[in-house]
Amino acid sequence: MTISPLLPRSLAATAALVPLGMSLPAMADLDTVRFGVPPWPGVTVKSEVAAELLEAMGYQTRQSGLAVSVILNGVAQGDLEAYLGGWYPVEEDMVEPLVEQGKVVKAAANIDGAMSGLVVPDYVYDAGVHTVADLAAHRDQFDGEILGIEAGTGINNAVNAAIDGDLAGLGDWSLRESSTAAMLAQAGQKIENHEWVTFIGWEPHWMNISYDLRYLEDSDGAGVAGIESTVWTVLPADLEQRDPDVYRFFSQFVVDIEDQNQWVYAHSYQEKDADAVASQWIATHLDTVGRWLEGVEAKNGEPAIDTVRARFD
Known part of the structure; x- marks a missing residue:
């Protein structure tokens, strides 16, 4: 599966077209948040939960099933916005060089312990x-x-x-x-x-x-x-600048191990569709979702938790 590259926006080129004395507009928020998802049920459902919340906030999402090495390259190149399966210490040697090069950031330990x-x-x-x-x-x-x-x-x-x-x-x-x-x-x-x-x-x-x-x-x-082990959320280094609200959500998206155990059980063992597992869990755990969305605004400027409640409550 191939990923359509995101065409970079050049601020330098834009500046050349702006009359002297006028300030540049802020970079537009993201329209689509793209996830890299390896073939692991835990990351599959976790990505689906995050995607459904972002869609309720007014974003489009896209999830691509890819090998970990391809995902990390996609995040580093700006072709993907999120990888929620950075399993340490197993993937440490793959992720840390990209962190040191300033290409990606570890925004949150989404699973600890x-x-x-x-x-x-x-x-x-x-x-x-x-x-x-x-x-x-x-x-x-x-x-x-x-x-x-x-x-x-x-x-x-x-x-x-x-x-x-x-x-x-x-x-x-x-x-x-x-x-x-x-x-x-x-x-x-x-x-x-x-x-x-x-x-x-x-x-x-x-x-x-x-x-x-x-x-x-x-x-x-x-x-x-x-x-x-710790599972990290790996994002492009410039995501916080591109869309502070999306970045803040990911930085606060920390999942309890017991919740993910239940997700994997429902999806992998009971063979329920990931979207059904995600939407049912969100609707019954809006207090947890509220913590993830604290201080986050939806694309329309409303508190993100309000737009999520409007869809799932």
Whole structure:
């Protein structure tokens, strides 16, 4: 999918056409806010929630499904206005150089305290498996196997490195790599049968609603559990100048992890359309929306929360 580039407005060229002594008009607000959306259900619904609020404020929106590298390039070049999935530390090496070059800004940590790493069902945790090192003491009950996601992902690589380095007693374990859907299907079957299983988990995700899971603590610096993460809103560096109200909204758009868990559960697990999930949530959480829109004006100059309430209340 390609993105139509936004033609830059040259203030220098405009100034040449203005008679001496006249001041330049302020740059016009945005008409369309363009989102880059990777194929992740959490970012899909989160982007839809933001888009529906912006549309209620009088903007048009466009969401393009793209790879993360393409999205970040689009934001840096001004071809996109927003990326709501800047997952740190995984994407830190991709985003920080653009921040240092002054091409993008991290406007807000829209999800704080996200978690990833090895998980076990609560009945396994209650049996004494609290850390990665505890896995080795119960190797036979796990068949010496960790269920993983797609090959080449950061967390899979970390697990393989721990196995290769015999960290936390994992040297004789194996990682079964597969798709995320296949991993969760197999883990779900084992949980239903009350079998022992450990697999890669993360939050926000619907797995945290469907299953009673416990995140293990790391051991021996294995780097495969208790990985705290932050998800950043990445915007073009000049967006605050181009449209202060859009920028302010994004800078205040901070989502509770439990809300995003519910979004992902409804969209990915219950297979509801993202727009239906977003609009229903907005209509029942206008107090939260009000905090996001504090001090923000709609395109018609009214308080943004008033235009949102007119549509959703």
